[in-house]
Amino acid sequence: MSHIDIETGRLRETLKELMMLTTQQIRKSQDVVFNFDKELAREVIFYEKHINSLELKIDRDCENILALLNPVAVDLRFILATLKINPSLERIADNAESMVRYVLEMKEPYDSELMRQIKLREMFDIALSMLSDVYTAFTTEDTRIARNVLLKDDLLDEINMVAAHTAEAFIKKNSALTYQSLFVLSNVRKLERVGDQNKNIAEEIIFYLEARVLKHSKPGGI
Amino acid sequence: MSKLEARDVNLFFGAHQALKNISLQMEKHTVTALIGPSGCGKSTFLRLFNRMNDLHNDMRLSGTILVDNKNIYQRSADVDALRKKVGMVFQKPNPFPKSIFENVAYGLRINGVRNKNYIEERVTRSLQQASLWDDVKDNLNRPALQLSYGQQQRLCIARALAVEPSVLLMDEPTSALDPASASTIEELIYELKIKYTIVVVTHNMQQAARVSDRTAFFYLGELVEYDETKIIFTHPTHQRTQNYxxxxFG
Structure with a gap:
């Protein structure tokens, strides 16, 4: 095994660890939101520090590989992709942290009818399924799975598009729940961004494996 | 029209086939890097363009080698004129045991140039082009062998430039030099491509990536891939190129 294989192999393992941790953060934030579990919310915030330090480690490792091993071709694409996947994962985890902080501010759980109408659980499920897909696509080097992620992002966008109207209608009928409706709507926006970050990650996996740039391409171009 | 071209070239040394069906074109004022593991045929291919392989008695060539669209292996080809047009720099600097001035003037003198002013002008210009002038201008009569290794290589480049070639072939021009001297030669290659068409054989991947516009990857006498350097080093088409x-491997 060549030196660069060893170094990129280590980097790959660290990135997989970050992917798993980020997925756990979103999964836990879903539990926090639906079960009003403030203890678990504090755990999510605690792990955020670990995620930040992993992000810094991955950046450092990429810099060292670039400076010391002069990667080219597939190795270079892997490093460039990792440099973009890394902050995307960290931002996904940031969104998880923000969502649990909302819960810590709340005095009572979110209204279940509000969450049903807004389709918050569907959004969490889609976001988690996208995270699972990017992990599988990355570990198995399967770009077909990465392409599925791009399609799933459209589902999140659709829910996000109608969420404001749904919340408005709910608030008109339940003015006492205005405050928490705004928090739920913020969660929708966070999950929509999680979808965008997952899409970016999937595009980077395709770039790394196929040397194809999908960023800003039309839907037919995938 | 390409500056240099190989069409369906097969080259044999006795029973050994060194090059297999090679076709590629090199444009004017570009730098082309030839890369590949030892024994893949890249230096042999380079030497076709100034007929250096003719020195082997058992060489057989099929196909066509064109310089400025002229077949340089046809019977009527003037090999001396070809070598004036196509200069060569070797792996190890090989200055003559003469003064710096006489080393650079040598090519002009054997080509029959007698005009002293013209020779002086060409020597000065060539040393400037090879980024050696500032180092040696105060004592051009100093023996060339007293120069450092890196300076000797630049002197050899100046010697090649003195007869005003339009093509420079470089066979691992920096492999015997320290990093600073190698860097100077690389900068020189970058500057010289404004006037010359340059072909460089190198084992140094980073050097190929830094100095060349296009890169050809040879393996076991075959041309595996020839493309823009940025493509070869970011997303080559062939797995063997990527592996190399x-x-x-290699």
């Missing part, structure tokens, strides 16, 4: 440039 990433250091996984």
């Amino acid at each position: 440039v990433t250091g996984r």
Whole structure:
């Protein structure tokens, strides 16, 4: 095994660890939101520090590989992709942290009818399924799975598009729940961004494996 | 019209086939890097363009080698004129045991140039082009062998430039030099391509990536891939090219 294989192999393992941790953060934030579990919310915030330090480690490792091993071709694409996947994962985890902080501010759980109408659980499920897909696509080097992620992002966008109207209608009928409706709507926006970050990650996996740039391409171009 | 071209070239030394059906074109004022593991045929291919392989008695060539669209292996080809047009720099600097001035003037003198002013002008210009002038201008009569290794290589480049070639062939021009001297030669290659068409054989992948516009990857006498350097080093088409440039074999 060549030196660069060893170094990129280590980097790959660290990135997989970050992917798993980020997925756990979103999964836990879903539990926090639906079960009003403030203890678990504090755990999510605690792990955020670990995620930040992993992000810094991955950046450092990429810099060292670039400076010391002069990667080219597939190795270079892997490093460039990792440099973009890394902050995307960290931002996904940031969104998880923000969502649990909302819960810590709340005095009572979110209204279940509000969450049903807004389709918050569907959004969490889609976001988690996208995270699972990017992990599988990355570990198995399967770009077909990465392409599925791009399609799933459209589902999140659709829910996000109608969420404001749904919340408005709910608030008109339940003015006492205005405050928490705004928090739920913020969660929708966070999950929509999680979808965008997952899409970016999937595009980077395709770039790394196929040397194809999908960023800003039309839907037919995938 | 390409400056240099190989069409369906097969080259044999006795029973050994060194090059297999090679076709490629090199444009004017570009730098082309030839890369590949030892024994893949890249230096042999380079030497076709100034007929250096003719020195082997058992050489057989089929196909066509064109310089400025002229077949340089046809019977009527003037080999001396060809070598004036196509200069060569070797792996190890090989200055003559003469003064710096006489080393650079040598090519002009054997080509029959007698005009002293013209020779002086060409020597000065060539040393400037080879980024050696500032180092040696105060004592051009100093023996060339007293120069450092890196300076000697630049002197050899100046010697090649003195007869005003339009093509420079470089066979691992920096492999015997320290990093600073190698860097100077690389900068020189970058500057010289404004006037010359340059072909460089190198084992140094980073050097190929830094100095060349296009890169040809040879393996076992075959041309595996020839493309823009940025493509070869970011997303080569062939797996063997990727394995070689990433250091996984060779």
